[in-house]
Amino acid sequence: MTRFNQMIKQWKYFVFVTGVFSIQGSSENLEENLALKGTAVQSSTFYTSGATKAIDGIRYSPSGTPHPDETHTYCSITSNQLNPWWRLDLLDYYYIYKVTITNRGDCCLDQTTGVEIRIGNSLENNGNNNPRCAVTSLVPARSTVSFYCGGMEGRYVNMYIPNIQAHLTLCEVEVYGTAVNRKKVFLRMKLTSSVDTAAVNKTFLNQLQSSLGLSDVKLSWTRLPYRDVTHEEKKNNKDSC
Known part of the structure; x- marks a missing residue:
């Protein structure tokens, strides 16, 4: 199996995704004027x-x-x-x-x-x-x-x-x-290819709620995740042609 084929097999399990999402939540304090x-x-x-x-x-x-x-x-x-x-x-x-x-x-x-x-x-x-x-x-x-x-x-x-x-x-x-509370975060993650956007949202919502103490948190992608090809992958693609 060539190195390029090995790389293709690896892509089946790991991809890089980049996206922009916004966080919206509320902190509870209904007694403060x-x-x-x-x-x-x-x-x-x-x-x-x-x-x-x-x-x-x-x-x-x-x-x-x-x-x-x-x-x-x-x-x-x-x-x-x-x-x-x-x-x-x-x-x-x-x-x-x-x-x-x-x-x-x-x-x-x-x-x-x-x-x-x-x-x-x-x-x-x-x-x-x-x-x-x-x-x-x-x-x-x-x-x-x-x-x-x-x-x-x-x-x-x-x-x-x-x-x-x-x-x-x-x-x-x-x-x-x-x-x-609104925040915009630029995120770069390495995820298995079988993980969909819904699973990513759920994981991050759980982390945000536990770490930041927010309730009613909403997460939405303003740009959907996409696969980012590395310099090494580009080189291997070129060599295989």
């Missing part, structure tokens, strides 16, 4: 009630007195305008399961009524075109209401009142979810 790590902006500002007042970690004023001046101190309020909005940038990508809104305690319940909660990764129309999680109904004064979003993925959380002129008031916005 993600909003506290983000930044906030809004369409306009009424008096001194800036956007960050809604993510300062204070649901109600410390004194408990529902005085208008304290609403200005502890709540975000836009000017009376058409289509007011407020946007939270989480600074990373998350699966969002719950958004909690706290209303002011003194008056003006309509300022937190009919608010669309939108979640996504786009800044088109200031983020107000992202998918909708829920729409608030009348939120009682000095109350906290939660809305469940089923793990919608997004970096931005918007509060949006469309098609009317109004103030938008938010005394506190809380967001709970899990981080989305």
